[in-house]
Amino acid sequence: MTLNIPRIGLGTWRLLGASGQASVETALELGYRHLDTAEMYGNEEMVGMALAASGVPRDDVFVTSKVWWTNLSPDAMRTCMGMSLRRLGLAQLDLYLIHWPAKGMDLNQALDTLQTLQAEGLTKAIGVANFPPALLEAALATGAPLAALQVEYHAMLGQDRLLAITRAHDMVLTAYSPLAQGRLAADPTLGAIATRLGVTPGQVALAWLMRQDGVVPIPKASRRENLAANLAALDIAPLLTEADLAAIAALPKDKRAVNPVFAPDWNA
Template sequence: MSDRITTPRLSIPRLGFGTWRLSGAECQAAVESALSLGYRAVDTAEMYKNEEPVGAGIKASGLPREEVFLTSKVWWENLGRIRQHCEASLSRLGTDHLDLYLIHWPAPDMDLPRALHDLARLREEGLARAIGVANFPAGMLKRALETGVPIAANQVEYHALLSQDRLLEVTRANGIVLTAYAPLAQGRLASDERVQAIAARHGATAAQVALAWLLRQDGVNAIPKASRAETQKANLEALALAGRLTEADVAEIDALPKDQRFVSPAFAPDWAA
C-alpha cells in the first residue's frame, strides 16, 4: 500500500496531521514535531484561527514548502468572498499557494455553482493547486460535480462507527479523495473494548487499529489531531498496521454499529440528502 493517494487532480499523503483545536505556541510546536517525525500533510482552516502558528511551524521545520501538502478551508459564511478569504489565509500561513483549498461547510442558502466557480478560479490562478469541499453529503456532491468544477476531495467525519458507503460510491466513481476527520470518533474508538481486542492480537493500540481500518481503504486518507509527539508517532505507525489487518479483523470492525455521528452543528446539511 502506497503512503500517498494519487488521482488525476492531486497526490496527497494517506495520513495527514489535523490541527483543529490546536492554537498558539502549542500548535506551532505540534506542527514542527509532526513534520520532524515524517508527516508531510497539514490540515488547517480559517475557522480554526491557527493558520499563523501552522505556517510558523512549517517554516521552523526547515522543510522546503513543496514537501508539505497544506490544506486550508473557507468558512461557510464567507462563500461570497472566497478569493478575499483565500488570500487572507495565504498571508497568515506565509505561503503563496495552498495544495488544497476547501469549502469548509455548505451554506444553507449558498449559490453552489457560483461558489464552486469562484473556487475554480483560485486553482486557475495558482493560489490553490487543487480544490474541493467538506461536509458535503452524497447528493450534494453529485450536484457539485454537475457544475464541471474539478473537485479533488471531500473532507467528512468518517470512522469505524459511522458509515460513509453512499458517499464513497460517489467519490470513488469520480476520482475524489475522501478525507476522514474525527477518524477516532473523537477518542471513543481508542477505548472501545471490541477494537482493543483486535489491537491486542497485533501488539497495537485500539487507536492504531481504528486508523489502520480507514487507511487501508481505497481513496481514503485521514487527518487525526495529536499534540504529543508520542501520539503522533503512534498514528504514523498505523500506516504499516493497515497492511497487516486480517480479513477477520476487518470483518469485526465492519460489524460495529455505523450510525454514530458526533459532528453535526445547527447549520449542517441534511446528511441523508
Template sequence: MSDTITTPQITLPRLGLGTFRLDGPAGQAAVERALRLGYRALDTAERYENEEVVGAGLKASGVARADVKVTSKVWWDHLGPGQIRAACEASLGRLGTDYLDLYLVHWPAPGMDLPRVLADMARLKEEGLVRAIGVANFPANLLRRALAVGVPLAANQVEYHLMLSQNRLLAVTRPAGMILTAYTPLGKGKLASDPTVQAIAARHGATGGQVALAWLLRQDGVAAIPKAAREESQRENLGAVALAPKLTAEDVAALDALPKDQRMVNPDFRPDWND
C-alpha cells in the same frame, strides 16, 4: 499499500495532521514535531484561527514547503461574490505561503449559489493561488450536484470513523476520482476502548487507536487527518499506516460489523446528512 493517494487532481499522504485547536507556542511546536517525525500533510482552516501558528510551525521545521501538502478551508459565511478570493488571500498571508495544495469549502451554506461558488474556487486554481479545490461536509446528493457543475473536485472532507458509515459518499467519491478525507477519525477517542478493537489491537501488538485508524487507511481513496499534539500520539498515529495492510480479513469483518451510526460532529448549520 502506498502511503500516498494519487488522483488526477492531487497526490495526498494517506495520513496527515489535523490542527483544529492546536494554537499558540504549543500548537506551533506540535506542527514542527509532526513534520520532523515524517508527516507531510497539514490541515487547517480560517475558522480554526491558527493558520499563523501552522505556517510558523512549517517554516520552523526546516522541511521544504514543496514537500508538504497544506490544506485550508473557507468558512460557509464567506461564500458570497468576491468573498472566496479574499478569504483565500487572507489564509495565504497568515500561513506565509504563496499557494495552497488544497482549498476546501468548509461547510455548504444554505441557499448558496453552488455553480458560482465552484466557479470562484476554480478561478483560484487557474490563477495559481491553489493547486486543487474541493469541499467538506457535503452529503452524497449535494456532492453529486456539485460534480454536475463540471468543476473538477479533488476531495470531500467529512467525519468518518469506525462507527460512522460513509458508504453512500464513497459511492460518489470513488467513481469521481476524489479523495474522501476523514476528520475525527478516532471518534474523539471513543473508539479505542471498544472490546472488539482492543482484541484486534492485542493480536497485532498495537493500540486501539492504531487499529481504528488502520481500518480507515486501508480503504481505497480514503485519507485521515487525526489531530495529535503530543509526540507519543503523533508517533502512534504514524504507526497505523504500517498496520493497515496487516489487518486480516477476519479483523476487517469484525470491525465492519461494529455499529456505524455514531456521528460526533453535528452543528446547528449542518446540511441534511441524508441529502
C-alpha cells in the same frame, strides 16, 4: 487517487499558540507531510510558522485550508483565500475546500470562484467538506474538478454513499475525527485486534481507514507519543487481516461526533 496526497495527515483543529506550533513542528520532525487547517481554526499563522521553522521544504508538505460557510460570495472567497495564504506564509495551497455548505448558497457561483482561484495558481486542487451525497452529486454535475471531499468518517460512522461517489469520480475522501474524538478506545472489537497485534485500538482504527481505497485520515494530536502512534498506523495497515477488516466494517456505523446547528441534512 488522482490527487497526490499523503496517506495520513495532521488535523490541527484546536492546536493553538506556542504549544500548537510545537506540536506541528514535532509532527513534521516525525515525518508527517500533510497539514490540515482552516480559516475558522484561527491557527493558520501558527501552522505557517511551524512549517517555516521545521526546515522541511515547502514542496514536500501538502497543505489544506478551507473557507468558512459564511464567506462563499465571490469577493469574500477571494479575500479569505488571500488572507489564508498570508497567514500561512505561502504562495499556493495544495488543496482549498469549502468548509461547510451554506443553506441557500449559490453552489454554481461558489464552485466557479474556487475554479478561478485554482486557475490563478493560488491552489493546486479544490474540493468541498461536509457535503451530503445529493449536494456532492450536484456539485460534481457542474463539472467542477473537485479532487477531495472531507467528512467525518471512522469505525463508528459509515460513509458508504459518499465513498461510492468519491470513488466513481476519482476523488479522495479525507476522514476527519477518524478516532471519533476518543470514543474508539473502549470498543471491544478494536481492542481484541489491537491486543493481537500489540498496538492500540486507535492505531487499528486508523489502519482500517488507510486500508480503504481513496481514504486519508487526518487525526489531531498534540503530544509526541500520540503523534508518533498515529503515524505508525501506516505500518499497521498491512497487518490487518480480511477478518479484521470485516469485523470493523460490521460495527454499528451511526455515531456522529460533529453535528453543528448549521450542518446539512446528512441523509440528503
